[in-house]
Amino acid sequence: MVEGTVVETRAPWRATVLTIFPEMFPGSLGHSLAGRALERETWRLDAVDIRGFATGKHRSVDDEPFGGGAGMVMRPDVVDAAIRGCGGTGPLIYLTPRGRLFDQARARELAAGGGVTLICGRFEGVDSRVLEAHAVEEVSLGDFVLSGGEPAALTLLDAVVRLLPGVIGKEESLAEESFEWGLLEYPHYTRPQIWDGRAVPEILLSGHHEKIRDWRRRQAEEVTKHRRPDLWSRYVALPSKNRT
Ligand SMILES: C[S@@+](CC[C@H](N)C(=O)[O-])C[C@H]1O[C@@H](n2cnc3c(N)ncnc32)[C@H](O)[C@@H]1O
Numbered sequence: 199m200v201e202g203t204v205v206e207t208r209a210p211w212r213a214t215v216l217t218i219f220p221e222m223f224p225g226s227l228g229h230s231l232a233g234r235a236l237e238r239e240t241w242r243l244d245a246v247d248i249r250g251f252a253t254g255k256h257r258s259v260d261d262e263p264f265g266g267g268a269g270m271v272m273r274p275d276v277v278d279a280a281i282r283g284c285g286g287t288g289p290l291i292y293l294t295p296r297g298r299l300f301d302q303a304r305a306r307e308l309a310a311g312g313g314v315t316l317i318c319g320r321f322e323g324v325d326s327r328v329l330e331a332h333a334v335e336e337v338s339l340g341d342f343v344l345s346g347g348e349p350a351a352l353t354l355l356d357a358v359v360r361l362l363p364g365v366i367g368k369e370e371s372l373a374e375e376s377f378e379w380g381l382l383e384y385p386h387y388t389r390p391q392i393w394d395g396r397a398v399p400e401i402l403l404s405g406h407h408e409k410i411r412d413w414r415r416r417q418a419e420e421v422t423k424h425r426r427p428d429l430w431s432r433y434v435a436l437p438s439k440n441r442t
Pocket residue numbers: 292293294295296317318319320321322323324337338339340341342343344345346347348350
């Protein structure tokens with residue numbers, strides 16, 4: 199080893215995903231920034247097949263709902279065995295439209311920890327008793343219904359992994375993104391300077407960094423006010439020193 203070389207001793211951030219479709223992973227996470235970080239072992243991904251914990255002739259993971267109704271429910275005994283046997287680490291999260299909305303603040307908290315274990319539902323979802331028994335955190339990606347938790351897990355992990363140290367080259371670019379300061383981001387422009395008869399805003403060509411910063415902040419405030427009144431009212435309630 200060259201004297202003075204810094205050796206990376208941090209254990210990789212670990213994602214464990216419980217799913218009946220392990221072949222869906224790493225999927226999009228095997229590409230680009232997340233994929234390169236996976237290769238470098240900045241983070242590690244284990245997709246664990248829930249079906250491997252099912253017993254009985256048919257290795258069923260689901261059964262009919264008590265009380266009747268359409269669809270099937272994932273069995274608590276099988277999901278429990280998968281949780282106990284998967285060797286996962288970090289908070290245990292079930293992805294569900296019934297959960298608390300996922301946001302950038304939660305992504306930051308997860309990135310600051312050692313990893314996460316995600317449960318992907320299918321059918322009508324997971325029997326509630328196993329969620330209660332393991333004090334599982336329920337997290338939603340938004341007010342819509344996906345056909346399974348896997349695309350939600352891929353999305354949540356994408357948001358977290360890009361925040362891990364060293365995954366994004368220019369870390370300052372993270373600090374200016376949407377939600378980091380409670381606002382949506384300002385608009386971006388690149389070459390050509392005039393495209394389709396549309397010019398780039400003059401101020402961005404001025405080289406005047408302070409004026410550009412002010413302009414961007416006003417743009418971020420405008421777009422947030424119009425598109426996301428919920429974020430805007432939280433932002434204006436902040437003490438002015440905590441705003442951008
Ligand atoms: C068809 S959905 C079940 C929807 C459930 N019956 C309901 O109405 O809330 C199957 C699985 O997809 C996942 N899923 C669907 N929408 C989601 C969302 N918005 N956020 C996170 N996971 C979601 C969950 O894991 C869920 O168990």
